[in-house]
Amino acid sequence: MPELKLNILLVDDQILFAESLRTFLNNYAEDMNVTGIAPNGKEAVAMAGKYRPDIILMDIRMPEMDGVEAVRIIRNRYPEIKIIMLSTYNEDELVRSALLAGASGYLLKDISPTELIASIRALNSGVVQISPEIARRLVQERYGAEQGKAPHTQALPEGEEQPFEWLKDLTNREREIFTLITMGYDNDQIAKKLNLAVQTVRNQVSTIYFKLGVKNRFEIIRLANQPNSSP
Numbered sequence: 001m002p003e004l005k006l007n008i009l010l011v012d013d014q015i016l017f018a019e020s021l022r023t024f025l026n027n028y029a030e031d032m033n034v035t036g037i038a039p040n041g042k043e044a045v046a047m048a049g050k051y052r053p054d055i056i057l058m059d060i061r062m063p064e065m066d067g068v069e070a071v072r073i074i075r076n077r078y079p080e081i082k083i084i085m086l087s088t089y090n091e092d093e094l095v096r097s098a099l100l101a102g103a104s105g106y107l108l109k110d111i112s113p114t115e116l117i118a119s120i121r122a123l124n125s126g127v128v129q130i131s132p133e134i135a136r137r138l139v140q141e142r143y144g145a146e147q148g149k150a151p152h153t154q155a156l157p158e159g160e161e162q163p164f165e166w167l168k169d170l171t172n173r174e175r176e177i178f179t180l181i182t183m184g185y186d187n188d189q190i191a192k193k194l195n196l197a198v199q200t201v202r203n204q205v206s207t208i209y210f211k212l213g214v215k216n217r218f219e220i221i222r223l224a225n226q227p228n229s230s231p
Contacts, residue, residue: 005033006124009053011044011070012037012086013062017109021057029117039063041070048074048081055120058103060087060094068097075102082123086116090131105184106130122186126217130184169211177204181220 008025012018015037022034035051038044042064048056056074060067071083084105085098095106105123107116108131170178173194180190187205191198214220 005031006055006120007051007053008032008034008120009044009047009051009056010034010037011039011041011056011062011067012059013039014059015039021113024113025117028113029120032117032120041065041067044070045073045077048078052078053081055123056081056083057086057120058083060085060089060098068094068101071098071103072101084119084123086111095130130182170208174204174208174211177201178208178220181205181208181217 010018010021012021018037018039022037025032025034035053036047038047040062041058044056044058044067045065058067058071067085067087071085074081074083079102082104083102084107085095085103086107086109087094088109090108098106105119107119111119111131176194177190180193185193187198187201190196191201194201196204208220209215212220212223214223
C-alpha cells in the first residue's frame with residue numbers, strides 16, 4: 001500500500017514563483033503533493049476549507065487579504081492545518097504577527113529547495129521552522145544578548161530585571177534550552193549543542209512545559225514573541 005502523501009497548499013501572488021515551486025515539490029518530493037495555488041489570503045481561506053491540506057506555505061504581503069489575517073482565520077477554523085510563512089520580508093513585527101496569528105514557522109524565500117523540503121518534513125514531525133537569522137535576531141532582541149554573541153550562550157544574571165516576569169521561574173540551563181527551542185532546535189540538536197544526553201534534554205523540556213504552562217514547541221515560540229506578560 002503506497003504511503004500517504006503530505007498535501008500542500010501554496011499561497012502566493014507571484015504565480016510564476018508558485019508554479020515553479022509546485023513543479024519542484026511534485027517532482028522531487030515523493031512524499032508531497034501540491035493540491036492547489038491561491039493568489040491571495042482570501043482564496044487561501046476558501047481553498048483551505050475545500051482541500052484541507054496538511055501544510056500551507058503562505059506568503060505574507062498579498063492583495064485582497066494578507067497572509068497574517070489568512071493564517072488567523074484558517075487556524076481558527078481548521079486548527080489541524082500547519083502553516084509556514086514563506087516570504088521575502090524578514091521584519092521582526094511581521095514575524096511576530098504571523099507567529100501570534102498561529103503560523104508554525106517563518107522561512108525566507110532565499111532558502112534552497114532541498115532545505116525547504118526538509119523544513120516541511122520537519123514541521124510535519126512537530127519541529128518549528130524559523131529561518132536562523134530571524135530566530136537569532138528575535139531572541140537577541142528579547143533577551144538582550146550582546147551584539148555578535150550567540151543568544152544561547154547568554155545566561156541571564158540572577159539579579160537582572162527579566163524581560164518576562166515568568167522567565168525567572170526557569171533555571172539558567174532551562175533558559176538555554178528554552179532559547180534553543182525558540183530557534184527551532186529539536187531535542188537531539190539541543191543535546192548536541194549543550195553536550196547533554198538526549199533523555200536529559202527531554203526531561204528539561206518537560207519541566208519547561210510544566211513551568212510555563214505550555215503543551216508544545218509551537219506554544220513556546222508564540223510565548224517568546226508575545227508582549228511582556230504572564231503566559
